[in-house]
Each structure stands twice: as structure tokens, then as C-alpha cells.
Amino acid sequence: MARPSKREEIARAALQRFHAQGFHATGIADITTAAGVPKGSFYNHFSSKEESAAEAIGRYGESRRFDMLTAPGRPPLQRLRAHFEHLGAETVESGYAQGCLMGNLSAEVGDHNDELRGALRDGFATWAGHIRQVLAEAREAGDIAPGLDIAATSLFLLSAWEGTLLTARAEKSYAPFEAFFRTVFEVVLR
Amino acid sequence: MARPSKREEIARAALQRFHAQGFHATGIADITTAAGVPKGSFYNHFSSKEESAAEAIGRYGESRRFDMLTAPGRPPLQRLRAHFEHLGAETVESGYAQGCLMGNLSAEVGDHNDELRGALRDGFATWAGHIRQVLAEAREAGDIAPGLDIAATSLFLLSAWEGTLLTARAEKSYAPFEAFFRTVFEVVLR
Structure with a gap:
């Protein structure tokens, strides 16, 4: 099975961190650390924390x-x-x-x-x-x-x-x- | 009517800010600014943000x-x-x-x-x-x-x-x- 893309890893980590900590307590660095990617790479895939949280809500709904x-x-x-x-x-x-x-x-x-x-x-x-x-x-x-x-x-x-x-x-x-x-x-x- | 004490003003402002913004988004400075008191005075009356939030919950319940x-x-x-x-x-x-x-x-x-x-x-x-x-x-x-x-x-x-x-x-x-x-x-x- 192919390794998940970096974007996918960030999206999964964002869902996990927002669920565990909430929105304000979760920083971009929490998400990228959990995803195992450099902090700067977040903004290659998401324009804002809000955008990644909106995607996390959609993914969560599917679960x-x-x-x-x-x-x-x-x-x-x-x-x-x-x-x-x-x-x-x-x-x-x-x-x-x-x-x-x-x-x-x-x-x-x-x-x-x-x-x-x-x-x-x-x-x-x-x-x-x-x-x-x-x-x-x-x-x-x-x-x-x-x-x-x-x-x-x-x-x-x-x-x-x-x-x-x-x-x-x-x-x-x-x-x-x-x-x-x-x-x-x-x-x-x- | 007597002016509310500084502690009372801080407690009221804390309830108002926690209700409007939530816990993590509210800083001590938000509370003291809303109360119109110096930031340092917060810790003369409350040992932590958690303590003031617990009191805010009690006050809110009474309302x-x-x-x-x-x-x-x-x-x-x-x-x-x-x-x-x-x-x-x-x-x-x-x-x-x-x-x-x-x-x-x-x-x-x-x-x-x-x-x-x-x-x-x-x-x-x-x-x-x-x-x-x-x-x-x-x-x-x-x-x-x-x-x-x-x-x-x-x-x-x-x-x-x-x-x-x-x-x-x-x-x-x-x-x-x-x-x-x-x-x-x-x-x-x-």
C-alpha cells in the first residue's frame, strides 16, 4: 500500500489534534509534529487552521x-x-x-x-x-x-x-x- | 450603591469573556482589560485562569x-x-x-x-x-x-x-x- 501523501498525513493529524484538544488549544506546530512533517509544510496544503478544521469536520462526519x-x-x-x-x-x-x-x-x-x-x-x-x-x-x-x-x-x-x-x-x-x-x-x- | 470590589469586577468580566470566547481564547489580559483593572491584579484574587473559570461556572449557574x-x-x-x-x-x-x-x-x-x-x-x-x-x-x-x-x-x-x-x-x-x-x-x- 502506498504511503499516505504528506497532505493526507497533515489532514489526519489535524483531525486527531482538534478532536483531542479543541480548536484554540491546537497550534499548527501540534498538527505538523503529530504528522511528522516540517511546520512550514502545513501551508503548502492548507491556507489556514480554519481550512484544515473545516476539512477535519468533513472527515469526522464520514467516520x-x-x-x-x-x-x-x-x-x-x-x-x-x-x-x-x-x-x-x-x-x-x-x-x-x-x-x-x-x-x-x-x-x-x-x-x-x-x-x-x-x-x-x-x-x-x-x-x-x-x-x-x-x-x-x-x-x-x-x-x-x-x-x-x-x-x-x-x-x-x-x-x-x-x-x-x-x-x-x-x-x-x-x-x-x-x-x-x-x-x-x-x-x-x- | 457601593461600587463593586475589584475582585467582583474581575469575576464578572471573566464570566463575560469565557462565555463570549471560550476558555483557551480568553487570556488573563482580556479579563483584566474588560474589568478595567491592571493585569497584575488578577493574581491578587485568583490563583489561576482555571480557578476564575470554575467560579464563572458557579455564577453562570446562578443566572x-x-x-x-x-x-x-x-x-x-x-x-x-x-x-x-x-x-x-x-x-x-x-x-x-x-x-x-x-x-x-x-x-x-x-x-x-x-x-x-x-x-x-x-x-x-x-x-x-x-x-x-x-x-x-x-x-x-x-x-x-x-x-x-x-x-x-x-x-x-x-x-x-x-x-x-x-x-x-x-x-x-x-x-x-x-x-x-x-x-x-x-x-x-x-
Whole structure:
């Protein structure tokens, strides 16, 4: 397998550093050190830290396992639950140190920079669209109340998920995840 | 009225700057400039930026209008709705630039520093406790399903609220608030 290009190595390191440290705490030197490239090479590939963060948001979105939501063989609500359980395990396994890059950057810099905000908005819209599709299938299968507003519910579930990551990290506790799964699957989607 | 003490002016300025800019983007000089005091005076009153941020979280919690949740004269669920509507208006009126200081710092530094995390954990626990009390009253009044797990639901509602602020700011849109109010009051607490 070919060695990843220098640009690819920088992009991967940027995603990793922004996820671990946030936007302001990550310097260009942190990224290039993590990538094992000279500091000056960053600007051969990205015009700014903001540009590399916007790309990191896109890459992170692609890692959110939307395939778990569409994979055939399981009922829609089981797929939705498995999707969130998979993502929650990432945070639990990191000792509650890692949340969602998209949620983190929304909180830290979402409203300071239009390029980043655009990437966050697009990432959330894509994610909510996948959840909405699962809810449409669940409604079709008679698994949820026929009158449930699936557009509002999909957006709400995504917001609730992002907030659950915040409170679970502040508490270093699984209780917010438990409350999420219990309320979403036993109350909202009953 | 007596002029606020220098310590009080620094503490107020710190809360305002951390809320507007986040933790890492706020320097001691930003705080002392906003407070109108010499930079060196910060360390006469706070041992570190972390200590002033932990105090800011406590002060911010006290501004969350928990009194709206307990004020007599309105049914419990109306009080809960008014509480969130009041807080949501802060974000809308700021042009979606301001979220919740507690949510923001959970995302940015909650897992990097035990002092800050402790303040966030305590702040969320206090808030969830107030919501739980309202839900207990609502159950007593027969306004929600008798079998609803009010401990899990209060924690879930707080998480969902924090996440709603994140997605509303990323989208600069009221849609996530609308989805919150619709799902919480027409589905979860029906």
C-alpha cells in the first residue's frame, strides 16, 4: 500500500489534534509534529487552521458510521440504537475524554467563523437526514407512532445525542447515556 | 450603591469573556482589560485562569433562572417551558452567538481539568435536580405519564437542551429549538 501523501498525513493529524484538544488549544506546530512533517509544510496544503478544521469536520462526519443506519438485516430502530451505542462506546472507552468533534467545535468556535460553521451545519444536516430516513422506515414498519413528526424528531435526537456527550463528559458517568437510551427508545420512539 | 470590589469586577468580566470566547481564547489580559483593572491584579484574587473559570461556572449557574421553575402560580410544565424559552431567547437575541457557558466549557475543557469538571458536574447536577422537582410536581398533578422515570427524564432533558444550543448555533436557526419544544412537550411529557 502506498504511503499516505504528506497532505493526507497533515489532514489526519489535524483531525486527531482538534478532536483531542479543541480548536484554540491546537497550534499548527501540534498538527505538523503529530504528522511528522516540517511546520512550514502545513501551508503548502492548507491556507489556514480554519481550512484544515473545516476539512477535519468533513472527515469526522464520514467516520460517524452512517452505514450502520442503512445496513440491511435489522429493524430500523435496532439500527438506530446500535449506531448511538457504537458512538457512545468511543467516549466511554476514552475515559469520557473524547466527545464529538462536531459538537465540540460548535461549542468552541461555531459562531466565530463562517467556514467552520458551514462545515458543522452541513455535517449535522447530513447526520439528521440519515436519522430521518431510519425513522421513516420505522414508521413504514409500524414501529413508531404514525403521527410522530419525523423531521423534528430526527433533529431533536441529534441535538439530544450531542448534549448527552457533553453531560456524560462533565460527569464522567454513563448515567446521561442511560437516560438517553431509556428516554429515546422507551418514550420518544415507543 | 457601593461600587463593586475589584475582585467582583474581575469575576464578572471573566464570566463575560469565557462565555463570549471560550476558555483557551480568553487570556488573563482580556479579563483584566474588560474589568478595567491592571493585569497584575488578577493574581491578587485568583490563583489561576482555571480557578476564575470554575467560579464563572458557579455564577453562570446562578443566572439560569431556577426561580422560574419553582415560582408559584403556574402549572409545573408551563414553568418548565417558560424556563427553557427564557434561556433560548438569550441565544436567539445574541444572533445565535451565545450558547450555554456550562455546555461550552464541557465541550472545550471539561475533560482536561478536574477543577473545571467538578464545577460543571455540580452545575449540571443542580440544574437537573430542579428539573426533576418540576417533573415530580407534574406527576403529582397528573400532567405526565405516571410511569415516566423522572430521574432519567430530567437528566435527558438537560442534555437535550445543551445539545439544542449547539445545533442551533451551528445552523444559526430556530429549527433545533422548535424540535426541542415540540418533542419535549408533545411527546416526552405528554
